Amino acid sequence: MLTYDLSRREGAPLYDYLYRCIRGDILAGRLSPGERLPSKRALARHLEVAVVTVENAYAQLCAEGYLTAREKSGYYVNLIETRTSPPPRPAPRPAPPEPGRTWLLDLKAAGGAPLPFSVWARLTRQALSEQGTDLLRPVPHNGVPELRRAISDYLYRFRGISAAPEQIVVGAGTEYLYNLIVQLLGRELTYALEDPGYLTAGRIYALNGAGCASVPVGPLGPDLEAVEGSGAQVLHLSPSHQFPTGAVTPIARRQALLSWAERGAGRYIIEDDYDSEFRFTGRPIPPMQSIDHLGRVLYVNTFSRTLSPSMRISYLVLPLSLVERYRERLGFYSCTVPALEQLTLARFLSGGYFEQHLNRARLYYRERRDQVIAALEDSPLAARARISGENAGLHFLLTLDTDRTDGELKALAEARDIRLSLLSDYCARPRPEWDRTLVIPYPALDPGRMPAALAALVEIL
Amino acid sequence: MLTYDLSRREGAPLYDYLYRCIRGDILAGRLSPGERLPSKRALARHLEVAVVTVENAYAQLCAEGYLTAREKSGYYVNLIETRTSPPPRPAPRPAPPEPGRTWLLDLKAAGGAPLPFSVWARLTRQALSEQGTDLLRPVPHNGVPELRRAISDYLYRFRGISAAPEQIVVGAGTEYLYNLIVQLLGRELTYALEDPGYLTAGRIYALNGAGCASVPVGPLGPDLEAVEGSGAQVLHLSPSHQFPTGAVTPIARRQALLSWAERGAGRYIIEDDYDSEFRFTGRPIPPMQSIDHLGRVLYVNTFSRTLSPSMRISYLVLPLSLVERYRERLGFYSCTVPALEQLTLARFLSGGYFEQHLNRARLYYRERRDQVIAALEDSPLAARARISGENAGLHFLLTLDTDRTDGELKALAEARDIRLSLLSDYCARPRPEWDRTLVIPYPALDPGRMPAALAALVEIL
Numbered sequence: 047m048l049t050y051d052l053s054r055r056e057g058a059p060l061y062d063y064l065y066r067c068i069r070g071d072i073l074a075g076r077l078s079p080g081e082r083l084p085s086k087r088a089l090a091r092h093l094e095v096a097v098v099t100v101e102n103a104y105a106q107l108c109a110e111g112y113l114t115a116r117e118k119s120g121y122y123v124n125l126i127e128t129r130t131s132p133p134p135r136p137a138p139r140p141a142p143p144e145p146g147r148t149w150l151l152d153l154k155a156a157g158g159a160p161l162p163f164s165v166w167a168r169l170t171r172q173a174l175s176e177q178g179t180d181l182l183r184p185v186p187h188n189g190v191p192e193l194r195r196a197i198s199d200y201l202y203r204f205r206g207i208s209a210a211p212e213q214i215v216v217g218a219g220t221e222y223l224y225n226l227i228v229q230l231l232g233r234e235l236t237y238a239l240e241d242p243g244y245l246t247a248g249r250i251y252a253l254n255g256a257g258c259a260s261v262p263v264g265p266l267g268p269d270l271e272a273v274e275g276s277g278a279q280v281l282h283l284s285p286s287h288q289f290p291t292g293a294v295t296p297i298a299r300r301q302a303l304l305s306w307a308e309r310g311a312g313r314y315i316i317e318d319d320y321d322s323e324f325r326f327t328g329r330p331i332p333p334m335q336s337i338d339h340l341g342r343v344l345y346v347n348t349f350s351r352t353l354s355p356s357m358r359i360s361y362l363v364l365p366l367s368l369v370e371r372y373r374e375r376l377g378f379y380s381c382t383v384p385a386l387e388q389l390t391l392a393r394f395l396s397g398g399y400f401e402q403h404l405n406r407a408r409l410y411y412r413e414r415r416d417q418v419i420a421a422l423e424d425s426p427l428a429a430r431a432r433i434s435g436e437n438a439g440l441h442f443l444l445t446l447d448t449d450r451t452d453g454e455l456k457a458l459a460e461a462r463d464i465r466l467s468l469l470s471d472y473c474a475r476p477r478p479e480w481d482r483t484l485v486i487p488y489p490a491l492d493p494g495r496m497p498a499a500l501a502a503l504v505e506i507l
Numbered sequence: 508m509l510t511y512d513l514s515r516r517e518g519a520p521l522y523d524y525l526y527r528c529i530r531g532d533i534l535a536g537r538l539s540p541g542e543r544l545p546s547k548r549a550l551a552r553h554l555e556v557a558v559v560t561v562e563n564a565y566a567q568l569c570a571e572g573y574l575t576a577r578e579k580s581g582y583y584v585n586l587i588e589t590r591t592s593p594p595p596r597p598a599p600r601p602a603p604p605e606p607g608r609t610w611l612l613d614l615k616a617a618g619g620a621p622l623p624f625s626v627w628a629r630l631t632r633q634a635l636s637e638q639g640t641d642l643l644r645p646v647p648h649n650g651v652p653e654l655r656r657a658i659s660d661y662l663y664r665f666r667g668i669s670a671a672p673e674q675i676v677v678g679a680g681t682e683y684l685y686n687l688i689v690q691l692l693g694r695e696l697t698y699a700l701e702d703p704g705y706l707t708a709g710r711i712y713a714l715n716g717a718g719c720a721s722v723p724v725g726p727l728g729p730d731l732e733a734v735e736g737s738g739a740q741v742l743h744l745s746p747s748h749q750f751p752t753g754a755v756t757p758i759a760r761r762q763a764l765l766s767w768a769e770r771g772a773g774r775y776i777i778e779d780d781y782d783s784e785f786r787f788t789g790r791p792i793p794p795m796q797s798i799d800h801l802g803r804v805l806y807v808n809t810f811s812r813t814l815s816p817s818m819r820i821s822y823l824v825l826p827l828s829l830v831e832r833y834r835e836r837l838g839f840y841s842c843t844v845p846a847l848e849q850l851t852l853a854r855f856l857s858g859g860y861f862e863q864h865l866n867r868a869r870l871y872y873r874e875r876r877d878q879v880i881a882a883l884e885d886s887p888l889a890a891r892a893r894i895s896g897e898n899a900g901l902h903f904l905l906t907l908d909t910d911r912t913d914g915e916l917k918a919l920a921e922a923r924d925i926r927l928s929l930l931s932d933y934c935a936r937p938r939p940e941w942d943r944t945l946v947i948p949y950p951a952l953d954p955g956r957m958p959a960a961l962a963a964l965v966e967i968l
Contacts, residue, residue, distance in 0.1 A: 062790060106789040109898075111727075111757015126759040127766055161643055167635045170847070174628045182622055182815035218679045218819075218843035225686060229714045246839060253690045253836070255716050266572075296572020298587040305588055328567040329523060354643040356846040358679075375714070378707060382679035384848050385817040386631070437570075 047084055047092045060095055061102035068103065072112050072123055079125035083113065151499035153467035157490030158440070159407035161353050165399050166390065173389045185381040185388065187373075189216025189361070193388040196395035197361055204401075205322070206336040207345065209363045215372065218382035219358040220318070220348045221250055226379070227344060227362070228254040230372055231280055231314060238278035240268055242472035242480060244289045244318065247282050260474040263288055267295030270302055279310065284318045286331040290472050290485045292435020292443060300334050307342035319347045321439040323404050326412050331438075341365030349391065351440075352404065359383055359391055411440065411489055418488040421496035427504045443469060444484040448507040452481055458506040464499055508545055508553045521556055522563035529564065533573050533584055540586035544574065612960035614928035618951030619901070620868035622814050626860050627851065634850040646842040646849065648834075650677025650822070654849040657856035658822055665862075666783070667797040668806065670824045676833065679843035680819040681779070681809045682711055687840070688805060688823070689715040691833055692741060692775060699739035701729055703933035703941060705750045705779065708743050721935040724749055728756030731763055740771065745779040747792040751933050751946045753896020753904060761795050768803035780808045782900040784865050787873050792899075802826030810852065812901075813865065820844050820852055872901065872950055879949040882957035888965045904930060905945040909968040913942055919967040925960055 048068065055063035071077045083089070086104060090097040104121050107113040113121045149155075174181070188194065194211035201207035217223045224247055228237075236257035239248045243263070251258050259276040261268045267285055281303065285295035295303070307313040317334050325331065335345040348360035364372055381388075394400050415436065422428060422444070436442040448455070452470045459466045469483035470476055509529065516524035532538045544550070547565060551558040565582050568574040574582045610616075635642070649655065655672035662668035678684045685708055689698075697718035700709045704724070712719050720737040722729045728746060742764065746756035756764070768774040778795050786792065796806040809821035825833055842849075855861050876897065883889060883905070897903040909916070913931045920927045930944035931937055 065790075102789065109755060109789055110792055111755075111759055111761075124757070124759055127762045156645070160640070163640050163643065167639075170635060171632060174631060179621070179624045182624065182817055184617070184816040218683075219841050221840055222679075222683070222843055233716050249839065255694050294570060294572075296585070298572055298585055300572075301588045328563065328570055329526075331571055350841070355645040355841070356643055358841060358843050358845060378710065379682055380680050380811075380816070380819060382683055382819050382843055384819060384845065386848070387845050 048089060052093060061099045064099060064103040065106045068107060069112055077123045079123055081123045083121040085120060149465050150463040152465045153484060153487060154465050155490035159410040162403055169393045170390045173386055177389055181385045185385050187377050187379055187381055189381055190385060190388040192392040196392045200395055206332045213364045213369055215362040216381060216383055217360055219350060220346055220360045222382060223346055223360055223362045224250045225254060226376055227316060228256050230376060235280050236278040237280045237282060238276045239282045240288060241474040242290055242469055245472060263291060263293060265293050267293055267299045273306055279312055280314050280316060282316045284320060285334055286319060286322045287439040290469060292439060294331055304338060308340050313342060315343045317343050317345045319345060320351060323352055324408060324411055324440055325438040327437050335363060341367035357387060359387060415488050417493035418491055421493055425497060425500035427500045430507055440489050441485055441487045444486050446482045446507060448482055462502040464502060509550060513554060522560045525560060525564040526567045529568060530573055538584045540584055542584045544582040546581055610926050611924040613926045614945060614948060615926050616951040620871040623864055630854045631851045634847055638850055642846045646846050648838050648840055648842055650842055651846060651849045653853040657853045661856055667793045674825045674830055676823040677842060677844055677849060678821055680811060681807055681821045683843060684807055684821055684823045685711045686715060687837055688777060689717050691837060696741050697739040698741045698743060699737045700743045701749060702935040703751055703930055706933060724752060724754060726754050728754055728760045734767055740773055741775050741777060743777045745781060746795055747780060747783045748900040751930060753900060755792055765799060769801050776804045778804050778806045780806060781812060784813055785869060785872055785901055786899040788898045796824060802828035818848060820848060876949050878954035879952055882954050886958060886961035888961045891968055901950050902946055902948045905947050907943045907968060909943055923963040925963060
């Protein structure tokens with residue numbers, strides 16, 4: 047008869063402990079396939095427990111397939127393939143956090159103008175109280191209507207884009223949206239990316255199995271001949287402030303690129319308008335989407351950059367020609383952004399807070415940029431470096447006058463506690479004119495620590 | 508000389524209006540390529556505006572590439588490809604919402620036990636006040652540590668899963684996680700899915716360009732020979748409550764499926780444990796992950812189902828063998844769930860509220876299920892229908908005794924304002940044994956309206 051020490055069950059319910067004991071015996075082979083277990087009554091008497099306890103344990107073993115109950119006959123052990131079972135793995139210990147190195151100057155650091163958190167928190171609380179349990183209802187696949195309407199208004203007023211809320215798809219970050227775009231347009235196509243450029247986009251297209259090509263960019267944007275020669279059907283661009291060169295594609299090149307798209311069936315342009323909110327001279331550059339009359343531009347932008355990286359809210363503006371295809375192919379996907387964040391952002395936009403935040407952020411960035419540039423100009427580095435791309439976006443370039451290679455610069459800087467970000471880091475194919483050029487993410491830098499860092503930097507040239 | 512009626516600018520800044528006028532003339536060809544514009548002073552005098560106004564307008568036109576400034580010479584119109592520009596599209600009107608049909612009985616409806624919203628709202632407010640601006644910091648790619656620790660604890664205590672927080676990846680919904688899984692394991696592999704089964708998973712694998720196969724499931728789960736014969740490397744299963752048959756894969760079949768995975772290099776099982784929280788007899792069935800000693804099971808579950816569909820929080824438990832590969836290939840992706848939701852959920856889990864909610868929800872579902880089953884048993888349909896799969900999950904099956912085809916049943920029901928959900932809707936390949944079987948999502952049904960609906964239903968058999 048099965049005998050178990052039920053006093054060792056350490057607070058577990060009796061039936062549960064008994065179930066575990068019998069299961070252990072079956073898995074260990076101590077109870078053989080085909081063996082008949084004692085009747086419920088007999089085992090209950092033997093173990094001095096209630097019949098219902100054994101009944102529950104047997105029922106669970108039947109539910110999981112360890113036993114079979116045969117009517118009027120009893121409970122039999124099933125044949126279970128014995129697998130070599132190494133001892134249960136201990137759960138791995140958390141890896142110790144990488145010791146954070148403290149840099150004198152870190153050009154890979156991220157930073158931005160602080161979001162007015164108290165306003166955001168207040169709007170979140172309002173949305174919680176006013177929407178209440180409505181927040182628990184399913185969200186339309188392309189985002190809550192209030193947010194899509196607010197984005198549509200914002201785009202019309204500030205970016206010259208005329209897009210109906212139906213053209214807008216809200217998603218948890220641009221990375222996620224790039225995945226959807228490949229599923230929309232197709233992975234059998236070739237996606238051309240700017241070189242140098244935003245490497246993550248290329249990585250995502252490649253991870254999706256799409257073909258990738260690279261197109262060199264110059265001061266006037268992507269090279270037209272290279273676009274034609276790339277064999278690509280889809281062109282990923284950041285025309286209003288190219289990352290990382292800062293180039294603004296002029297209107298003639300934009301028109302030519304649109305003509306390229308219109309000349310081939312199924313050609314599209316993905317316009318990444320990131321950082322377009324931050325232009326420090328004149329008005330913002332109108333996006334290509336606003337001069338695209340044949341529906342070849344998919345416009346992408348994000349609030350993660352303007353609000354906070356911990357809030358993954360981005361959006362895609364589909365050309366009218368793709369709205370129906372999107373709904374049919376991808377409309378089954380649930381929207382990835384929670385209702386609460388969407389409704390809070392809708393309030394933030396339509397209440398005018400986003401505009402206020404952008405105005406403040408522009409002042410903050412302009413001041414920070416001027417401080418960093420002033421520190422540069424006051425330093426001995428000024429004579430051996432040239433600034434470019436400083437009129438827009440959240441970084442500028444600094445080309446150094448030196449004979450050192452980029453690899454040497456990096457190693458020498460690191461020995462002086464300086465982490466460099468080099469234009470060549472963003473190149474698919476190295477080109478001499480992109481060498482010896484630093485990418486300066488000025489919002490993340492502390493102007494007070496610049497003089498020491500710049501002095502160290504000039505020593506290594 | 509350029510002449511514009513500046514009084515028509517309707518509140519726009521002067522320079523901005525002037526910029527738009529000149530831009531319009533260039534695009535319309537009224538100003539020709541190579542043409543020299545009047546000097547800033549001359550135009551300012553002519554239009555009776557300040558020189559700085561013209562200066563700003565010219566600067567913007569230069570920034571966008573409409574003009575080139577030549578030193579000591581003046582401003583010249585650039586050559587811009589004229590494209591056929593149809594009149595600006597009007598933004599499409601929102602499509603009128605589809606008239607919602609009111610059904611007497613809707614088996615496609617969704618519904619669930621209400622989340623204790625006041626508790627959730629309170630924890631959200633707490634997280635907002637206590638975490639403050641920490642909420643704005645970037646989130647680790649696999650989720651905030653507090654949430655991964657809370658999930659790890661929950662899995663250990665309630666699902667018998669021993670997984671370190673490092674094995675857990677938090678993402679915005681299981682659909683998103685399936686996309687990541689294909690990018691992790693590879694789209695050159697074949698993914699086998701249960702038939703009948705959760706069709707969305709197959710749709711996502713196919714959209715990702717992966718090969719798909721289907722494996723028939725019976726009362727004991729997926730057919731082993733079919734698994735072997737499918738040529739698949741990856742098997743997508745819901746072993747603890749198969750959707751939609753409700754079958755529980757017994758331990759012997761689970762062991763055999765694990766052995767299948769262990770026999771081939773690169774074979775994996777994706778265990779979809781959805782609905783496992785809801786089992787109404789005995790204890791929950793332990794997941795395959797808990798008996799997988801060689802690291803072949805990727806475990807997936809979601810909080811969207813247990814909390815609210817508007818909250819997209821799901822998680823993936825990687826086997827130890829894939830943690831490093833995941834980090835290398837996909838660790839660059841930003842986490843798709845906002846910090847606020849993650850920290851609120853961490854509090855909800857570690858404060859014991861989730862457990863309380865599940866206990867209440869189980870009672871709610873059991874009661875609702877019993878009411879729906881009672882209504883069935885009291886109706887004339889009882890004599891012509893058989894219930895199965897009612898011990899677990901949030902639906903059960905009702906097999907009808909009728910000669911009608913599924914298509915006839917659907918059409919006849921619809922004429923009586925009843926929308927059916929049929930087991931054959933979830934089949935890749937039709938099989939007679941799955942015909943004439945309704946999928947009953949009982950949490951979404953109103954027991955009060957059942958008698959009338961069931962009387963109508965029996966008429967059409």
